[in-house]
Amino acid sequence: MLVKLIGAAVLIGATSVIGFSKAADCSRRPRTLRELQALLQMLENEISYLSNLLTEAFTRIYENSGVEAAILFKAAAQNLEAGGVTADTAWERAVDDNAPRLSLNKEDKSILATFGKMLGNSDLEGQLNNIRLVTSQLRLQEIKSEEMKKKNEKMYRSLGVLSGLAITIILF
Amino acid sequence: MSVDLIFKIAAIGILVSVLNQVLIRSGREEQAMMTTLAGIVVVLMMVSKEIAGLFAAVKTMFQF
Numbered sequence: 001m002l003v004k005l006i007g008a009a010v011l012i013g014a015t016s017v018i019g020f021s022k023a024a025d026c027s028r029r030p031r032t033l034r035e036l037q038a039l040l041q042m043l044e045n046e047i048s049y050l051s052n053l054l055t056e057a058f059t060r061i062y063e064n065s066g067v068e069a070a071i072l073f074k075a076a077a078q079n080l081e082a083g084g085v086t087a088d089t090a091w092e093r094a095v096d097d098n099a100p101r102l103s104l105n106k107e108d109k110s111i112l113a114t115f116g117k118m119l120g121n122s123d124l125e126g127q128l129n130n131i132r133l134v135t136s137q138l139r140l141q142e143i144k145s146e147e148m149k150k151k152n153e154k155m156y157r158s159l160g161v162l163s164g165l166a167i168t169i170i171l172f
Numbered sequence: 173m174s175v176d177l178i179f180k181i182a183a184i185g186i187l188v189s190v191l192n193q194v195l196i197r198s199g200r201e202e203q204a205m206m207t208t209l210a211g212i213v214v215v216l217m218m219v220s221k222e223i224a225g226l227f228a229a230v231k232t233m234f235q236f
Contacts, residue, residue, distance in 0.1 A: 151198050151199060152198060154194075154198070155194055155195070155197070155198040155200075158190075158194045159194060159195075162187060162190060162191050162194070163191075165187055166188075166191070169180060169183045170184070172180070
């Protein structure tokens, strides 16, 4: 009997943890997208006013911002410093490596990848236009993800606990 | 033993109805339907043994 009770408690705990982590994932995505918009704004300033090199700009953004999404820029700067890669591949690799940590989905990743494709490929005006385009796309994604969050966050939480309860009752 | 079974079925009923509400609230009618169906199937499987027992009892009643 005691073993059964302990097992039931463990099961409910495990499913609850899964549910809560899914809910946390849901709420992290809009925040990341918001942060990325702010960071791209900073990058725009770096490029238009300071005309910094890409590596320098990325490092400065990472050091000055202090938000979680800035690890993208840190990773890209490190990839660039390691050498042997273009800005495009460095950025894409950084996005690929950090997407799970930032809860980005496939669409966000492809938007960021298209941003990388244009990175360092045109004159100043083209770069700024590229950044603005990506920012507006990210804003759309943010609105969508905000809706998803509203819809799914509560559901994941209650679903986790309730499914654990259901399994225990059926097995008990 | 049968009181236990009744409580179990009642608990499953409550849980399924709550799950149903949660899923419908978040706009997933299909999944809500599926959970209801799953609940019905689980309860039926639990009850089927008892029904078989009932039929056996009736059978012995009418055998001379």
